[in-house]
Amino acid sequence: MWRGLWTLPMRAARGLCRSCSNRGSGAAAPGSGATIFALSSGQGRCGVAVIRTSGPASGPALRSLTAAQDLPPARSARLRLLSDPRSGEPLDRALVLWFPGPQSFTGEDCAEFHVHGGPAVVSGVLQALGGVPGLRPAEAGEFTRRAFAHGKLSLTEVEGLADLIHAETEAQRRQALRQLDGELGRLCHDWAETLTTALAHVEAYIDFGEDDNLEEDVLERANSAVQGLQAALGAHLRDARRGQRLRSGAHVVIAGPPNAGKSSLVNLLSQKPVSIVSPEPGTTRDVLEIPVDLAGFPVLLSDTAGLRQGVGLVEQEGVRRARASCDFLDTVVARMGAQSSNGSSQRLLLVLNKMDLLSHEGPGPKPDLPPHLLLSCLTGEGLEGLLEALRKELAVVCGDPSTGPPLLTRARHQHHLQGCLDALGQYKEARDLALAAEALRVARRHLTHLTGGGGTEEILDVIFRDFCVGK
The missing domain is CATH 3.30.1360.120 (Probable tRNA modification gtpase trme; domain 1)
Structure with a gap:
């Protein structure tokens, strides 16, 4: 760390750029005079x-x-x-x-x-x-683009508006409305203010390090502010995938042995006959995917072939694809009829179907099972408990848009926050006050770009192209 290595004024550092992009700068709408x-x-x-x-x-x-x-x-x-x-x-x-x-x-x-x-x-x-x-x-999105160009909306608010227009579930609507209300933008603005103060302290030390009127702990305060900001950015980046899942949809795979009722559960959750149901084992031979609103969260629901050694080449390929779906999903697996997990690190919800076949005296002796839910796809008994369990699981992997800090819903957000965090790491490692100050400027610039643009026209085109004409 550079603390104490430089005590002479470094006015040459004044030549380094201190400017940052203002909100909406460089983002004039095409043909804005018309x-x-x-x-x-x-x-x-x-x-x-x-x-x-x-x-x-x-x-x-x-x-x-x-x-x-x-x-x-x-x-x-x-x-x-x-x-x-x-x-x-x-x-x-x-x-x-x-x-x-x-x-x-x-x-x-x-x-x-x-x-x-x-x-x-x-x-x-x-x-x-x-x-x-x-x-x-x-043109598509031109009204909103003019609102951004005239400073009526920040870039994160623009993205929140686009997400609100495309929201299909309750959780998506809540998250989009929070972003449209400016929560993410205000958080980034507060972080940028913290960096501005830290940068002012560092530059004051550069210019007036020998002045007796300068407070002795000015660099310590800058270091403390940077350390706190690093912790906050790290926490948000660890949760970045949650916001993106909430925006695009979580992947829920229903897997298990043949004839356990996987397709029946898909039809029950989607409330439509999307999968063929038959008493013959091995009816499903491919991965069937359908987007559904599950407990208020957007979900891509996958019905898969029964996990067994297939009797034919087609079913064997279906089993291979089913296992591949379980390997690459990013959220919840619901196993129908399985008696133990396979040791996977993925989130697992064990569901035992056909509870309607149990005797009234109870299930009787059975081997020890991990935590599980009982369900009857035939009568619907146990469905409310399953939906509540799925809601809790999805709130973990997607984030709860009703509580907590605003989520990062786009790869662009993650890119700029990671760039800011990397710059703060360079600040901590700098052995030259001028380089440390420049690292703070780079970090602040990333936050400014996140909310105010400052990028190329191509980036803005990507953001606005998803809007419909008239918005």
């Missing part, structure tokens, strides 16, 4: 469809379609007759709203048209907007 428009609600017939605009020509477009001299009061709905500005043909009687910038979603002047949701009405209004000078159809 006014865009798009259908923001779903396609097809519906009661109400929402068409929105964003850009400097939003006000003239609203006046043009309503033939009104004055715009409606800001953020207040008004009923207006919409007409084609070129032909004067009435299009619909609709609610219109006016959102002057910067108090709008994108930070620009925006207008919304809440029209009846028939395809002809929507098409007519879109064609009318296309005829207004200065307007063009929006």
Whole structure:
């Protein structure tokens, strides 16, 4: 460690870059000077469809379609007759709203048209907007990209919004809403503030190390702050896979001997007949996968061939694939009818099916079994207990979005936090105060990039391409 090795002022270190990217810097939306428009609600017939605009020509477009001299009061709905500005043909009687910038979603002047949701009405209004000078159809994600470019959303909040739109389970919705509310961004901002303070202490020592007015423990405080931040980053990185599983889905494999009821359990959990059920052993000969909402968590559920020595080449291949699925899964294995685990380090939930065949006097003498659950796929008895057990297991491997610190849901988050942690390691090993200060700048830059971009246009394109047109 470099403590005490440098006591002379190091003003040459001032030449090292101290700048960091500001929120939303370098992320201007493509064609941001134009006014865009798009259908923001779903396609097809519906009661109400929402068409929105964003850009400097939003006000003239609203006046043009309503033939009104004055715009409606800001953020207040008004009923207006919409007409084609070129032909004067009435299009619909609709609610219109006016959102002057910067108090709008994108930070620009925006207008919304809440029209009846028939395809002809929507098409007519879109064609009318296309005829207004200065307007063009929006690209996918362009409204959100403009909101990011104008500092209305941080990059992590943008990702949370995308996850919220695509959320299919309760756990995904809760996690996405927490990220959209800015929890991850605020946490990274606090970490960046810690680094800024530590960097200020180091640079003060570089410049004024011989000044009697400088507090003696200034470097110790910087070291303590870095040490605490290293521990926090390490804890989040150890849990990184949990957030990614929650976003993309955990992998649950149902494995066990033939005719134990594996396919019946798949049908019971998915609430649809996705697997063929037959009294003949070896019915399933391949790995069948289906996405399901399991106890509020997203799950890729796999039905596999019965684990035995297959009587034919096809079944033998199915057994091989079943074993391979168990080797590469990242969450929970449910074994049907097995009496002991195979010693694997994977999380194992032992389920004994066909409890309806047990006598009323009880199961009778049996060998010692590891912790297990009883279930009847025929009657559904024991299903609630199994779902609760799965919920607890999935909360462990995916994280509970209702409690604890915000999760890292994307590989990009993990990359920048790992880069920050690596830079802090270089700070601890530096034997030169100038290099130590630069390591702190690199660490802070990673946190800034996580929430504020600062990357290439290609990275931003990847983030926004998953948005639909109109959002």
